[in-house]
Amino acid sequence: MTLWIGFRRGAAREFGRLAGGEIEVCEGDMFAGATPTGERVALGAVAIDLPCRPSKMIALWNNFHAAREKNNLDHPEAPLLFVKPPNTYAPSGAEIAIPACAGRAIFEAELGIVIGRAARDVAEADAPAHIFGYTCVNDVTSLPILNADASFKQWTRSKGLDGFGPFGPVIATGLDPASLVIRAIVDGVERQNFPAADMMFSAAQLVAMISRGMTLEPGDIISCGTSLGAGTIKHGATVEIAIDEIGVLTNRFTLEGT
Numbered sequence: 083m084t085l086w087i088g089f090r091r092g093a094a095r096e097f098g099r100l101a102g103g104e105i106e107v108c109e110g111d112m113f114a115g116a117t118p119t120g121e122r123v124a125l126g127a128v129a130i131d132l133p134c135r136p137s138k139m140i141a142l143w144n145n146f147h148a149a150r151e152k153n154n155l156d157h158p159e160a161p162l163l164f165v166k167p168p169n170t171y172a173p174s175g176a177e178i179a180i181p182a183c184a185g186r187a188i189f190e191a192e193l194g195i196v197i198g199r200a201a202r203d204v205a206e207a208d209a210p211a212h213i214f215g216y217t218c219v220n221d222v223t224s225l226p227i228l229n230a231d232a233s234f235k236q237w238t239r240s241k242g243l244d245g246f247g248p249f250g251p252v253i254a255t256g257l258d259p260a261s262l263v264i265r266a267i268v269d270g271v272e273r274q275n276f277p278a279a280d281m282m283f284s285a286a287q288l289v290a291m292i293s294r295g296m297t298l299e300p301g302d303i304i305s306c307g308t309s310l311g312a313g314t315i316k317h318g319a320t321v322e323i324a325i326d327e328i329g330v331l332t333n334r335f336t337l338e339g340t
Contacts, residue, residue: 089130130251147282174251177336182337197302266322
């Protein structure tokens with residue numbers, strides 16, 4: 083297993099392999115031939131940045147059996163998708179200001195699939211070869227905006243506000259996604275704990291089905307949806323999305339302007 087991390091020293095954006103609290107600095111393309119520079123730097127000596135910069139983050143709704151059964155939802159025939167735009171991205175450690183227009187915002191702990199090779203119309207059997215690794219995602223949502231219009235759910239607006247798609251702190255490669263457990267901890271209290279094995283569509287199925295007619299580029303993220311326990315983010319709360327084999331995505335949330 084390799085942990086890839088993005089970091090900053092001053093204005094420069096860099097990346098490398100994380101092991102034992104130390105980063106092996108790399109150059110080139112993380113997804114196609116990263117090369118160690120020979121330099122090593124302590125994790126505590128840099129600022130954590132996004133581990134990659136997706137052209138798009140595709141996220142799922144109703145992808146877990148437990149949540150579907152509790153909410154009496156139908157089993158979808160294909161993944162139910164929406165897109166979170168790049169303005170939502172925030173790294174672990176960033177403080178996220180919730181806009182006043184958002185009203186009640188909720189956290190949603192999710193597993194993120196990171197694409198490593200361009201994928202379009204790929205077969206399920208071939209899909210794992212297009213997956214680079216996995217990361218932690220918090221799919222933050224404004225419930226008032228989502229439900230403001232009875233005729234149309236405002237998926238993009240409610241989930242597309244600045245900072246509403248933090249992910250990281252690393253991308254972990256060489257994992258079996260079905261073995262992972264996703265947790266959300268709010269101010270030290272565990273609020274979500276569910277297995278990725280409960281997904282209705284596996285990682286390979288998601289890549290194959292989403293790539294039908296839509297090109298997935300290296301660095302793109304598929305956020306696999308959440309399960310039971312998603313809840314309100316109080317202003318001043320610290321939310322952690324934890325997957326043991328990957329790490330902990332940590333963000334403090336405040337009310338914008340305070």
